[in-house]
Amino acid sequence: MSGFPTLVHEMRQPVTIKSNSNVLTAIQKTANKRDCIYMSRATSQKITAWEDIFASVVNFRLAALLGWQDVAQRYRRSSVGAFWLTINMGVLIAALGLVFGTIFNSPMSEFLPFICVGLIMWGYFSNLVNDGCTSFMSNSDTMLQLPIPFFTYILRTWWRNTIILGHNIIIFPIVLLMFGKFVNFNALLVIPGFFLVSINFLWVMVILAVLCTRYRDLTQIVQNIMQVGMYVTPIMWEPHRLPGGTKSSLMLYLNPFYHLISVIRDPLLGSTGTALNWCVVIGMAIVGWSVALLFLNRYRSRITYWL
């Protein structure tokens, strides 16, 4: 037994960070503060969440390369590659579009483009959230060996799913062409819309990745929420089909996914999304990132211990 580390039984929360930060060494004092941001120098001073995210964004190339490799893997032994996902999505849109369009008695030229954008975006949202949960776990080998900023792994997940979204979204112009319709100038709003949506999902992924690394079964709970979310959010039913009254508008407005999907879907379908949609999405981005930064800052140095 001599070779094994001693067991200590502690009556304390394991997450408490016990480092004595006021014992600053002479070297730490003289270290150029800007150097801390870059990985190349002064590696092990405690890295703040802000430095981590800044370094990851500056070196986005790494995240993009890794994310692209994930997609490229799908092309390696199949020439259709990631377009298999698009084909699956196309079949799903056609089937659900026909069924629900008939049930709701909606004109197909209206309903099919609606459900098309809805399902594609929902697929993107739920993949971001579900893969976000496992972002750290699936990169544990790398994380335990190289001090690469952690947000890089989140960006990798985001980039991979964004490339897949790029594959899927080509169904939309095809559907429009089938009905001889075109997008109008409002479609340009999809650019700020997509930007805001990404900003929002990135903070959600940061928090979930940390939490799911610590509490492994949270991943299942999140999957479940995303599954239910698809039916609660107006994806397969149009928002105007809800009966009027406070109850139904509350059901709509309290659902963050409704606002997130509206700032992308409405511009693509020719309208602009409501002011409320845009305000909620911007508000969530600001509040969410503030929380996520504090959260990551608090637990960042513990993450590798949980892997």
Place this chain on the structure above:
Amino acid sequence: MTSMLLENVTVDFPIYNAKSRSLKNQVISLATGGTIGANSEGHVIIRGLENINLSLKEGERLGLIGHNGSGKTTLLRVMSGVYYPSGGNISIDGKCTSLINISLGIDPEATGRENIGIRGALLGFKKRELAERQAEIEDFSELGSFLDMPVRTYSTGMQLRLAFSISTVIQPEILIMDEWLATGDEGFHHKANERLHDLVNKTKILIIASHSRELLLKNCTRIVWLEHGKIRMDADAETVANAYFGHHQ
């Protein structure tokens, strides 16, 4: 000036059994009440390192020895910036690279050339720097036209060659290794060893964990003997090697 300073570094690993790792159980234990203090806060903690004090200056070659489980790998991970110590302080001044597992990030489905790109990016190469070294890496690996084949078609020796060739183009100021790198077949062995020696000689601070007396005496000026996560002995290579290996024979 490259240097590394560890002050009272302590590393505690929280051990989460299935129970405390589950959010459901924590919620339930909140709801049931009463027993929270006794159950959910008494985590078992393994102390991986305890009060490690080390100061490394430029030019030093440090060897780490100790039993399995004595904390060598943990200490290497602290030094490479992967684990932030749960107690104490560490400061590193210098570009630090660890070659603990050189096959890390090798994607078997990607070609040799693509893998050079991935691994290079993981090691922190900029695109231009890597492009400049690309030819050198390819030459050194002697893989020729196999570089355009997926790595899964390679023999184990060829995979090692590829991983070795990519990993050793770095020029770190602080180099961290866990044992000497395995280098594949005889023909490559000589060349690879030469390159590794070259790398080790160029680096300003070397930290290597090993069980080989010969290797440690050849490369190190100073050896730290770890036992139960504490420093048992810290002195010049000869003294510690004699004490450790004498002790175990």
